[in-house]
Amino acid sequence: MRTLIANGTVVTAAETVRADVVIEDEKVAAVGLGLDVTADKVIDATDRFVMPGGVDVHTHFDLPFGGSFCSDDFGTGTRAAAFGGTTTCIDFAVQDAGGSLRQGLDTWFAKAEKAQIDYGLHVIIREVNDGTLKEMDELVGEGVTSFKLFMAYPGVFMSDDASIFRAMTQSAASLSLIHISE
Template structure:
């Protein structure tokens, strides 16, 4: 099908102009003024903004967690993304302990195959990095899996020790891969949680109070230090607070290849939303919501390029049956919340309309930067001849 978009205000991360766009199939073939071409569909975009499709590089469809799995599958989740203007997601496949990396990727391909409404790719959550793993990492990179996630949290489930992180970063650094890091001091957090439970503090709000900002900042500092020793870049996922942001800013000021994303929940919500009752379970995610002042600092970080990407960490669980697994014990509440459908609208209104960021920066944060970070630019993340 041939589509002509006429008279739209075309906005990318670097441009802002009025033009016609001719699309043959799924590819932009011509951009210009008053194009005289035959098209099956003509869209008059006069007075409208035309931007690249959003890219959400952090989603969790059908993710097993806490005795259940996230409530969106690859159909419902990508349908929601499409409604919200996101045309590409990068989901996290999981390497099960004792199995190969390839088996983890294959399992997620089976979940997604034939279901998705938009384009998708995968990172791989790496639970082991032993002899031979480096060769498997290189093989996966040839197939297009170029980013690998490790955790400093969730002891006994995902947590990787510093030696494992160093080995993975060293391997990725050699071959142009990227380690995505969930950065919190999970060992200390686990000890804090034990104290709270022993004192009978079990309500949802204690999820936040047992994961202090200093634990995230320490994890970010350590992740960056290990990356520096491994001579590898590092990408901090779902950064939530000023203390952690300062670690990224300081590293980047020293010329370290440290990158970070944040999410809408950390820009609009705060720890006060937990309240004292069960309703706070809807906000149980990791990292948790923070004190309100962190929101303003994160917006500044986005404006100043201390933060490069806005993702969602989309990982929804139903309040009934799923979140209720944690009634009486916040540690058993499945961690996660939705976001993939509302991300662009939230950031446009809260960012561009409220004059926190420019329209070009909006496009960069929600599409272009992720495309560049994860090897999709300029096929995705911009509007140019040859782009999707």
């Protein structure tokens, strides 16, 4: 499907210009003024801004914590995000106590089937051990780009300094996120 967004004020990281935007198969195919294309759908964006959707890199959908859950799941949370102009979110896949990183990631993939926008997942490491360290390499090979550890929430998520160091050393090819406050 080809969509033409015509006569808009296009906002990029570098400039704001009057232009048309052609979207083909959900990707921007062309940007320019007075584009002569045949489109399945034409949107008149005169006097309107045309810009990329926002990216929220820290969401918590359907997260169990303290005996309850976050109020939004992937369906309601991503729908609300879309209405606000956010088109991508990055949530947190949680390793269950005694479970593997893979199990936690698969649980979140199942929850994310309700997503209305694009999403990614950070992986929360609850227990650092030889098994999880090995899994980190495997998950990076599959495309996981970030792992989160905690210096807060003792008895729930908190890791000691040596464990955090081991995980950060292991994940040198990816991003380490450290939660340091309660």
